[in-house]
Amino acid sequence: MLLELAGARRVVFVGGKGGVGKTAVASATALAQARAGRRVLVVSTDPAHNLGHLWERTVGDRITPLARGLRSGSGEPGALDGIEVDPVATTEAHLAAVGGTIRRLMPEHLAGEVDKHMQLARDSPGAHESAVLERIAELVDLGLREYDLVVFDTAPSGHTARLMALPEIMSAWTEGLLRRRGRSERFGAALRGLEDRDAAEAVVGTQRLPEPAEERDAQIRRILLRRRERFESLRTVLVDEQSCAFVIVLAAERLPVLETVELHRQLAGAGVQVGALVVNKRSPSDAGRLLADRRALEDAHLTTLRQSLPGIPLLQVPLLPGDIVGEQALDRFGTALADASDQGVG
Ligand SMILES: Nc1ncnc2c1ncn2[C@@H]1O[C@H](COP(=O)(O)OP(=O)(O)OP(=O)(O)O)[C@@H](O)[C@H]1O
Ligand SMILES: [Mg+2]
Numbered sequence: 001m002l003l004e005l006a007g008a009r010r011v012v013f014v015g016g017k018g019g020v021g022k023t024a025v026a027s028a029t030a031l032a033q034a035r036a037g038r039r040v041l042v043v044s045t046d047p048a049h050n051l052g053h054l055w056e057r058t059v060g061d062r063i064t065p066l067a068r069g070l071r072s073g074s075g076e077p078g079a080l081d082g083i084e085v086d087p088v089a090t091t092e093a094h095l096a097a098v099g100g101t102i103r104r105l106m107p108e109h110l111a112g113e114v115d116k117h118m119q120l121a122r123d124s125p126g127a128h129e130s131a132v133l134e135r136i137a138e139l140v141d142l143g144l145r146e147y148d149l150v151v152f153d154t155a156p157s158g159h160t161a162r163l164m165a166l167p168e169i170m171s172a173w174t175e176g177l178l179r180r181r182g183r184s185e186r187f188g189a190a191l192r193g194l195e196d197r198d199a200a201e202a203v204v205g206t207q208r209l210p211e212p213a214e215e216r217d218a219q220i221r222r223i224l225l226r227r228r229e230r231f232e233s234l235r236t237v238l239v240d241e242q243s244c245a246f247v248i249v250l251a252a253e254r255l256p257v258l259e260t261v262e263l264h265r266q267l268a269g270a271g272v273q274v275g276a277l278v279v280n281k282r283s284p285s286d287a288g289r290l291l292a293d294r295r296a297l298e299d300a301h302l303t304t305l306r307q308s309l310p311g312i313p314l315l316q317v318p319l320l321p322g323d324i325v326g327e328q329a330l331d332r333f334g335t336a337l338a339d340a341s342d343q344g345v346g
Contacts, residue, residue: 043150
């Protein structure tokens with residue numbers, strides 16, 4: 001069921017609490033899709049990456065081949081690439097680009113102020129989030145151009161739900177800035193004569209001509225527009241049920257069930273469709289009393305989950321022997337996922 005869901009989408013987000021099996025679900029789904037002949041990119045946005053551990057290789061913050069020459073029954077062979085987004089490097093690169101632009105647009109004597117401001121921005125709340133969001137937007141964009149499917153292996157719950165709502169917030173914020181610039185440009189035009197005189201003085205003082213005010217305003221407007229466009233197109237993809245779905249992975253325990261209901265509520269609020277719930281590491285009923293009792297308890301929690309979120313496919317994956325490491329293990333996990341039809345609880 002999950003494979004059909006992913007097969008019909010271009011972008012799939014996999015989320016849930018720490019250690020529930022997000023990376024395993026994301027990688028196994030991506031691998032199965034690549035085996036079906038699609039070009040797939042799996043992106044880890046969790047600062048505590050474990051994509052590399054699962055694939056037994058160094059991945060890091062650049063696109064790395066994970067599997068090649070995967071034969072499908074007919075047609076093109078599929079391919080699987082991976083990338084682990086480094087939030088610190090992403091924030092640094094983002095601020096360096098923003099700082100460079102501001103420095104170029106401001107008179108030189110303000111360069112020290114700009115640097116001080118950028119230093120503050122580095123540690124301000126939301127700096128990492130918005131930088132990572134820009135990377136997600138870029139990778140979705142790249143994915144839609146160069147891949148058939150992008151699977152995001154996301155950071156544990158709260159953070160991700162906020163990230164999903166952020167494109168709308170950022171877009172509104174950029175819109176506000178644009179409107180304010182519109183007003184200040186009109187105001188600026190009235191003061192232009194004065195500003196030109198300041199500029200002429202600046203040439204004498206610093207031997208450098210700042211860009212004319214009109215050109216500067218136009219550039220800032222262009223940058224803001226590009227940013228708004230990027231967030232809007234990400235948002236368009238996120239809320240489009242035909243091309244994007246969110247998969248929540250969880251354990252059949254009390255708190256994870258409550259948190260899943262809450263995560264679903266937040267995602268629905270942001271307009272993002274939850275395509276499936278994957279209940280991972282289900283205890284067996286035929287391996288001793290302890291595990292049989294656990295399974296009965298899990299069943300009770302899953303009944304609550306079903307009642308709270310009716311209508312969302314619920315897949316159950318058994319607790320498997322051994323770790324999920326390497327392509328073969330991921331194939332086995334993929335088979336378990338494929339077998340996990342949307343059976344009732346029990
Ligand atoms: N069905 C399963 N049966 C047995 N082991 C499993 C199963 N699913 C996942 N695991 C194991 O559980 C551990 C956590 O899985 P995984 O790394 O996919 O979780 P995660 O949600 O990505 O964790 P994190 O939040 O730390 O990134 C791994 O050691 C994995 O091998
Ligand atoms: Mg992980």
